Amino acid sequence: MRRVALLGATGSIGRQALEIIQENPELELVAAASGSQPIGGLAPLTQVGGDLTELLERAQPDLVLNAVVGFAGLPATLWALERGVDLALANKESLVAGGELCLAARERGRGRLLPVDSEHSAALQCLEGRELGSVDSLVLTASGGPFRGRSREELADVTSAQALDHPTWNMGPKITIDSATLANKGLELIEAHFLFRLPYDRIEVVVHPQSIVHALVRFRDGASIAHLGYPDMRIPISYALTYPERAATPIEGLDLAAGLVLEFEEPDTSVFPLLRLAREAGERGGTYPCVYNAANEVAVAAFRVSRVGFLEIAGLVEEALAAADGAAARDLEELVEVDAETRRVVRNELAPA
Numbered sequence: 001m002r003r004v005a006l007l008g009a010t011g012s013i014g015r016q017a018l019e020i021i022q023e024n025p026e027l028e029l030v031a032a033a034s035g036s037q038p039i040g041g042l043a044p045l046t047q048v049g050g051d052l053t054e055l056l057e058r059a060q061p062d063l064v065l066n067a068v069v070g071f072a073g074l075p076a077t078l079w080a081l082e083r084g085v086d087l088a089l090a091n092k093e094s095l096v097a098g099g100e101l102c103l104a105a106r107e108r109g110r111g112r113l114l115p116v117d118s119e120h121s122a123a124l125q126c127l128e129g130r131e132l133g134s135v136d137s138l139v140l141t142a143s144g145g146p147f148r149g150r151s152r153e154e155l156a157d158v159t160s161a162q163a164l165d166h167p168t169w170n171m172g173p174k175i176t177i178d179s180a181t182l183a184n185k186g187l188e189l190i191e192a193h194f195l196f197r198l199p200y201d202r203i204e205v206v207v208h209p210q211s212i213v214h215a216l217v218r219f220r221d222g223a224s225i226a227h228l229g230y231p232d233m234r235i236p237i238s239y240a241l242t243y244p245e246r247a248a249t250p251i252e253g254l255d256l257a258a259g260l261v262l263e264f265e266e267p268d269t270s271v272f273p274l275l276r277l278a279r280e281a282g283e284r285g286g287t288y289p290c291v292y293n294a295a296n297e298v299a300v301a302a303f304r305v306s307r308v309g310f311l312e313i314a315g316l317v318e319e320a321l322a323a324a325d326g327a328a329a330r331d332l333e334e335l336v337e338v339d340a341e342t343r344r345v346v347r348n349e350l351a352p353a
Helices: 012-023 052-059 071-083 092-109 118-127 173-181 183-196 234-242 274-284 288-304 312-323 332-349
Strands: 002-007 027-034 045-048 063-066 086-089 113-115 135-142 203-207 213-219 224-228
Touching: 002 012, 002 052, 012 027, 012 063, 012 234, 027 052, 045 052, 052 071, 063 071, 063 234, 071 086, 071 092, 071 288, 071 332, 086 092, 086 234, 092 183, 092 288, 092 332, 113 118, 113 183, 113 234, 118 135, 118 183, 118 213, 118 224, 118 234, 135 183, 173 183, 173 288, 183 203, 183 274, 183 288, 274 288, 274 312, 288 312, 288 332, 312 332
Parallel strands: 002 027, 002 063, 027 045, 063 086, 086 113, 135 203
Antiparallel strands: 135 213, 213 224
16 A cells, blocks of 8 residues: 655646546555645645645655645655655656755655656656666657747737647646746756756757657667657556556557557747747756746746736746856755745736736
8 A cells, every 4th residue: 555645636637646546446645735725634634735844744655746836846845855755746846946956855865756747757668777878869749739830920919718728738727838838848858857867968859739659769779769648647647656567547548540640840949939948047057947947937927817928928037047147056945045036036027917
């Protein structure tokens, strides 16, 4: 029996994780947390808001599924990694903002870090058991979001509702808007760098509108191995929760004879510059990825309430990166300071509400 703590229980990942836990007798939900919605009775221990590490200390789980949205999930990630507790990580911002701190904590704790993002789960499965020296490059796929193929002029007046209309995935609002701007793929690019210790010039992003191929690894002998499946987050969630087993799920397998079409194209970073800015922030290192994430979180929140336009999101992030010194953070406290200062700078750039 594996004792599971679920953080972010009311979000898209959390709700699907609950389905999987309820259907698997080897999983026991011992604690659950939400940001603001009441969840009393969902688990023996529950918490709404507050310090998530306090809940984890009381629960002492075998596995933490961190599906918190944004920088707020970082302390819980560090708690699990420091203590060697298995971590199923859906909170990509933890590794983006605090990658070096997280890897150092993992080295001390020696626990398993299991990515829940579909692309990183796929990459893990393609890479598992293989020497890193045999890998030529990693390819992450992006759906392209609802605005794929549009020009900047066509994006000038798009609304939050339009950005939330994703063509292939059913996700929470923040990640869906990030998918529309390609910021999500930028965050995943940085996350992949820390997860798999590959340099940025060996991580490629391609647009794949069908969302069937989730990741592909090229090897030095010229061969490539890809992970394919219909776009359903229950697959990577189940894989992380039941690893190293591969539990049954209700998702159907690919029907290759049904006229399956796979298309790939290069992302247009002139129209969607947040992908380019993420790569640049990652390559510069230090706290630049933290700044990128914080600025994007504030800008997306402003876009959702119509305080900025869709195209202004990238501009706010670029200005924040230009204003930052990017010095490396020695601990969580310093990283929190960088995150807070970045948010203050970006909010000051916003028009009055």
